Amino acid sequence: MKIVENRKRFFAISLVLILVGFVAMFYQGSKGNGILNWDVEFTGGTSMEIDMGEAYDHNKLNEVIFTVTGQKSPQIQDIIGTNEVGLKMQSIDSKMRTDLENAIKAAFPSADVKSTSDVSGTVSSEMQQAAIKATLIACVAMLIYISIRFRDIRAGGSAIIALLHDILIVIATYAIFRIPVNNSFIAVILTILGYSINATIVIFDRVRENHDRFSSHQNAEKINKSISQTLARSINTSVTTFFTVGAIYVIGVQSIKEFALPMMVGIIVGAYSSICISGSVWYTLLPKKEK
Amino acid sequence: MKTKGRLMLLLMLVVALGLSALTYYGIGKDKQFSVNDIQQGLDLSGGVDIVYEADKESVSDEEMSAAISLLQGRLDWNGWAEAEAAQEGTNRIRVQIPGVDDAEKAIQEIGQTAQLLFVDEAGNVLLTGDMIKNATKQVGSTTKNGPSSPYVSLEFNEEGAQRFAQATAENIGKKIMIVMDKTVVSAPTVQTAITDGKAIITGNFTGQEAENTAALIRAGSLPFNLNVIQMKNVGARLGADALSSGVMAGFVGIALVLLYMLFMYRLLGFAADWALIIYIALDLLVLSLFRITLTLPGIAGIVLSIGMAVDANVIIFERIKEELILGKTLRSAVKIGFSRALPAIVDGNVTTLIAAVVLFFLGSGTIKGFATTLMIGIILSMFTALFVTRFIVNSMIKAGLHNPKNYGFRVK
Numbered sequence: 001m002k003i004v005e006n007r008k009r010f011f012a013i014s015l016v017l018i019l020v021g022f023v024a025m026f027y028q029g030s031k032g033n034g035i036l037n038w039d040v041e042f043t044g045g046t047s048m049e050i051d052m053g054e055a056y057d058h059n060k061l062n063e064v065i066f067t068v069t070g071q072k073s074p075q076i077q078d079i080i081g082t083n084e085v086g087l088k089m090q091s092i093d094s095k096m097r098t099d100l101e102n103a104i105k106a107a108f109p110s111a112d113v114k115s116t117s118d119v120s121g122t123v124s125s126e127m128q129q130a131a132i133k134a135t136l137i138a139c140v141a142m143l144i145y146i147s148i149r150f151r152d153i154r155a156g157g158s159a160i161i162a163l164l165h166d167i168l169i170v171i172a173t174y175a176i177f178r179i180p181v182n183n184s185f186i187a188v189i190l191t192i193l194g195y196s197i198n199a200t201i202v203i204f205d206r207v208r209e210n211h212d213r214f215s216s217h218q219n220a221e222k223i224n225k226s227i228s229q230t231l232a233r234s235i236n237t238s239v240t241t242f243f244t245v246g247a248i249y250v251i252g253v254q255s256i257k258e259f260a261l262p263m264m265v266g267i268i269v270g271a272y273s274s275i276c277i278s279g280s281v282w283y284t285l286l287p288k289k290e291k
Numbered sequence: 292m293k294t295k296g297r298l299m300l301l302l303m304l305v306v307a308l309g310l311s312a313l314t315y316y317g318i319g320k321d322k323q324f325s326v327n328d329i330q331q332g333l334d335l336s337g338g339v340d341i342v343y344e345a346d347k348e349s350v351s352d353e354e355m356s357a358a359i360s361l362l363q364g365r366l367d368w369n370g371w372a373e374a375e376a377a378q379e380g381t382n383r384i385r386v387q388i389p390g391v392d393d394a395e396k397a398i399q400e401i402g403q404t405a406q407l408l409f410v411d412e413a414g415n416v417l418l419t420g421d422m423i424k425n426a427t428k429q430v431g432s433t434t435k436n437g438p439s440s441p442y443v444s445l446e447f448n449e450e451g452a453q454r455f456a457q458a459t460a461e462n463i464g465k466k467i468m469i470v471m472d473k474t475v476v477s478a479p480t481v482q483t484a485i486t487d488g489k490a491i492i493t494g495n496f497t498g499q500e501a502e503n504t505a506a507l508i509r510a511g512s513l514p515f516n517l518n519v520i521q522m523k524n525v526g527a528r529l530g531a532d533a534l535s536s537g538v539m540a541g542f543v544g545i546a547l548v549l550l551y552m553l554f555m556y557r558l559l560g561f562a563a564d565w566a567l568i569i570y571i572a573l574d575l576l577v578l579s580l581f582r583i584t585l586t587l588p589g590i591a592g593i594v595l596s597i598g599m600a601v602d603a604n605v606i607i608f609e610r611i612k613e614e615l616i617l618g619k620t621l622r623s624a625v626k627i628g629f630s631r632a633l634p635a636i637v638d639g640n641v642t643t644l645i646a647a648v649v650l651f652f653l654g655s656g657t658i659k660g661f662a663t664t665l666m667i668g669i670i671l672s673m674f675t676a677l678f679v680t681r682f683i684v685n686s687m688i689k690a691g692l693h694n695p696k697n698y699g700f701r702v703k
Contacts, residue, residue, distance in 0.1 A: 094519065098395040114529040119303065119600040134653035141645045149638065183658045184588065184640055191665070193593070194643035196425060199353045199355070201638045202606070240551055241598030244544030244649070248594055250301075251540040253533045256336075256587055263595070 001228040006222040007280035014165055014277060021172020028175070035175055037077075039182035040088060040117060041130070046097065046125035047117050048087040049254070053110025055083065064107050065089065075176070078242035079254055084114070086180075086254075087108035091118055111160045114117045131186045138190050142197055150204060154285040159200045166269045173265045184259040192266035199237070199274035203230050207279070219290055223279040233276065296689025307565060310572035328579040332586035334657055335534040336387035336528030341398055345514035357509035358517060359384055364507055366403050368474060383520040384517065394524035396673050407476075407508060408459065410468045416622055417458040417467065422451030426508035428501040431491050441501035443477075443492040452488030460484035471507050495556065523656075537590035545571065552601055556608050558697040562683040563604040570600055570675040577667050588659030596668025601674030602639060607632040616694050622688060629681055634675065640669050 003010075025035035048179055058076060065074045065087070074089040092100070097116060104119045119127075123276050143160070150156045174181055206226035213223040242264060248258035283291070317325025333340050345358065352463045359376050362384060366374040374388040391397050407420025432439050447455050458467065459481050468478045469492070479492050492504065525533075549567065552560035574593060578585060611628030618625065647669065650662035 069377075094395050094398045094522075110611065112528075113526065114524070115525045116521040118519075118521065122344070123521045123582075130653050130655060136647050137653065138649040140647055141649065142642060145641065145645060148382075183655060186654065187588065187650055187658050187661050190646035191643070194646035195599075197642040198602075198639035201642070202635045205635055205638070209445070230609075231607050232606050233602075236555060237599070237602040238550045240601050241595065243547040243551065243595045244540075244598035245591075247540040247544035247547065248537070249592055251536050252541060252591075253529065253536055256533065256537065256591055259591055279345075 001231070003224050003227050003276060004283045007284065009277075010276040010280060014169070014273075016173055018165070018168045018192065019174045021168065021239050024172070028178070036171075036181045037178040040119045040124070040179040041127050042124055044119050044121040045087050045091050046087075046190055049114055049115045050085050050087065050104065051087055051112045051114055052083045052108055053112065056085075056108055056111075060107060061085075061104070064103050065100065068103045069096060080291045082254075084254065089156055091120060092216040101213055107215035121141050127183065131183070134186055135189065138193060140191060146201075149201060155207075158285060159197060159204065159280050161281050162195060162200055162273040163196055165273050166192055166266065169269045170262050170266045173262050179260065179262060183199040184255075185262075188259065188262045188266060189275065192270055195267065196239075196270035196273060199270055201277060202233060203227055204273055204282075206230050206264055207282075209289050216290055219283060219286055223275055223283055227275055234271055234275055239266055242245075242267050292689055293691045295693065296686050299682070299686035300690055303450045303565065303569075303679075303686065307569050307572070309588055310569055310576065313573045314575045315673075318328065319447070324576060326575055326579070326580050329410055330582060330584045330607075331530075331534065331577070332387060332584045332589070332657060332660060333530070334525050334587045335530050335537075335585065336389045336589075337521065337530030338387065339391050339397060339524040341386045341388075341396035341401070341519055342379065342521040342658075343384045343386065343517040344520045345515040346518055347382070350382045350515065352357040353509070354513065355382070357382070357506045358513055358515075360503060360506035361636075362386055362401060362517075364471070364474075369397070369400060371397075377573065379407070381522070390527060394522075398519060398522060402553050408470045409455075410461055410470055412465050412597065413460070418447075418451055418563035420453050420508070422448055422454065423508060424448045424451070426505040428498065428505045429491075430498070433491060440493075441496045441498045442494075443496070443501050443505045443508070445490040445492065447490070450486070450487075455488070457488040458482060460491075462630070469508065476507055508573075520624045525528060532625055533587050534590075537594075541590065541594050541597070545597055548597060548601060551605070556604075557578070558687065558692060559604075559608045559611070559684065562687060563601060565683050566604070566679040567597070567600060569679055571597065571670055573671050573675070574664075574668060577671065583662075583663055583667075584660065588657050589664045591659030592661040592664030594666060596665055596672060599643065600668065600676070603632070603636045603673060605638075606635050606681055607676065607680070611698065615698065621693060622696055625684055625688065629677070633677070636673065640673050644669050 029035040055073060057147060061076060069089060069092050077086045078084075081084060093164050097118070101113050101116075104113070123162055126174075142163075146156045146159055150159070167189060170189060173179065174185065177184075203226055206218075206229055207223060209228075210222050210226055214225075224234070245260050245263050245267060249257055253262060313324055315325050317328055322328055343358075343362070345355070355378055359378060363374075366386070366388065368375060371388050371391065374471070376384055376386045379385045386399070386401065388394075388397055407414050407423070409418040410416055414561075423445060427444050428441060429444045430439060430441050433442055462481045463483065464481065466478045466480050469476045470474040477492050482666050496504070545567075549564045552563045552567075554560070556563065574596070577583070583589075607628050610632045611624050614624035614627050615621070635640055644666065647662045647665040651659060651666060654662055656668065
């Protein structure tokens with residue numbers, strides 16, 4: 001396994017993926033859609049999931065919404081492969097929601113409202129804060145844990161770089177596929193954090209175990225050897241986890257698909273980064289005389 | 292030796308079958324401890340979840356409990372027996388109504404301000420709820436030398452006191468009905484004119500009834516409005532779809548994992564699968580035992596933890612293989628494999644556990660369900676990998692399955 005020798009290629013692949021995510025964000029942002037597809041949980045507003053029952057006319061739906069609510073630009077997102085549609089608009093009260101539901105049913109007889117959700121500004125700003133807090137606390141807790149486990153700043157540093165890499169690619173997935181960013185987003189990010197650190201630690205543990213078998217200028221061989229020794233474990237665990245999450249994605253309902261898709265990407269990226277990135281970064285950080 | 296090993300395997304088989312049967316059938320008529328006994332969140336059963344907030348800065352605990360009884364009273368009155376109203380934080384109430392058909396209508400009905408009226412026998416309104424300053428449960432004797440019993444004590448504000456004095460003077464010997472949202476709360480008979488702005492309602496109250504009546508009356512004079520700050524309604528059909536597809540995904544995921552492990556690790560994989568089935572049964576048992584509400588993300592957490600559960604086994608088995616390749620005997624390879632794999636297993640689980648714990652304490656709503664099932668899953672899977680799998684593997688060796696080839700050892 002020549003992982004370390006090929007590190008520049010791996011870094012390039014990752015950078016391209018992350019850049020694609022940023023391009024997608026800026027493109028959507030410039031179109032005025034928001035860099036990410038924020039859900040009502042974070043912005044406040046009313047959302048509805050409607051099964052239209054058949055193909056329908058977008059403009060007509062837009063018109064119905066305008067007539068009832070007076071809102072000119074509700075977000076209407078078709079759910080690919082179904083007749084379902086997700087609506088997002090500024091918050092409307094219970095009475096207006098009833099009117100809207102009735103108006104939609106009158107205009108589209110086969111329509112059926114599957115779920116409704118309304119979040120006020122108070123709650124959405126609280127959720128934003130809770131989300132930021134949760135992410136920060138989790139990161140700090142894991143940092144503390146990493147520094148206890150690797151008393152080597154370079155190892156800890158490269159594990160964290162690999163983590164950032166995973167999170168950026170998962171966020172890129174959200175940007176590219178316009179997956180709604182809500183509470184599930186936080187759950188996905190934190191789970192991937194834990195999952196990916198786990199994979200990196202198993203490899204770095206091996207590097208430490210192999211410390212006496214290689215001389216100090218054989219670091220590349222040492223890291224490569226450790227990665228290949230743990231490769232079966234890295235692959236197998238990713239495969240089984242990918243199986244179960246994949247099953248959720250294929251079989252599950254829309255809201256859980258939105259949870260499973262980025263999770264699948266996270267599992268692949270986590271495996272990739274622990275195998276191809278974290279060890280290579282560690283090697284890059286080593287002083288010249290140890291390479 | 293062989294017999295002992297076989298007996299141990301038989302024991303594990305009984306454990307696995309017993310646990311599976313328990314989660315499937317449960318105990319008794321109520322199917323206690325079975326999967327059917329697990330509480331479902333509204334995103335699975337369908338229903339509406341509403342959060343109300345008092346539009347006042349500082350709300351006392353008494354005012355809050357009055358508001359909760361008011362909402363609970365309305366829920367009961369509408370016939371939603373399963374509905375619950377519970378306080379959240381200092382000034383919020385979360386109302387959950389499972390299986391409601393018309394969520395918006397429910398919101399509008401529950402959300403009206405309470406109407407408390409004092410009405411005479413002819414149906415004329417004498418006073419309204421906003422004239423009441425306070426209502427409390429008291430215990431004492433209400434008549435001379437009478438027995439001590441619970442009653443409700445009312446206190447009126449100035450206008451209320453005047454009106455009440457006039458009303459009682461005009462209705463001596465007749466009933467005055469206290470009506471809350473069209474329901475008669477109590478109908479005391481007026482004994483004398485009451486002029487000091489205080490009144491008591493006696494009846495054959497139990498302590499709890501007196502408390503509830505007082506709370507209802509206080510709610511009728513709530514000094515604040517309840518605003519809906521969040522609502523989520525999931526149609527019953529979507530909930531049912533979410534549940535059945537989640538369960539289906541679980542089965543498919545489990546089957547794939549079981550087959551993969553069997554394929555990769557032969558006999559060891561078989562041991563891991565055996566332990567995995569015990570793990571899944573234990574996981575579901577814990578859910579119903581601790582009355583944990585299962586949400587859709589919760590199902591995702593369970594399914595995800597099944598995928599991760601084999602990780603510990605994989606780490607162990609890879610170690611065993613390495614030891615076999617180094618020429619160790621099977622027995623010592625298993626022993627060393629388990630002990631060498633321990634640090635990596637603990638490490639790996641700790642990081643995921645950190646994420647789950649943080650989510651549990653800071654996540655909101657259904658995400659808490661994801662964190663809960665993930666936490667339970669991580670802890671249980673560590674237990675089953677380190678103890679159950681080990682027990683099964685050792686029993687297999689004792690029972691006479693010695694060929695290293697069956698343990699994934701490939702002679703290169």
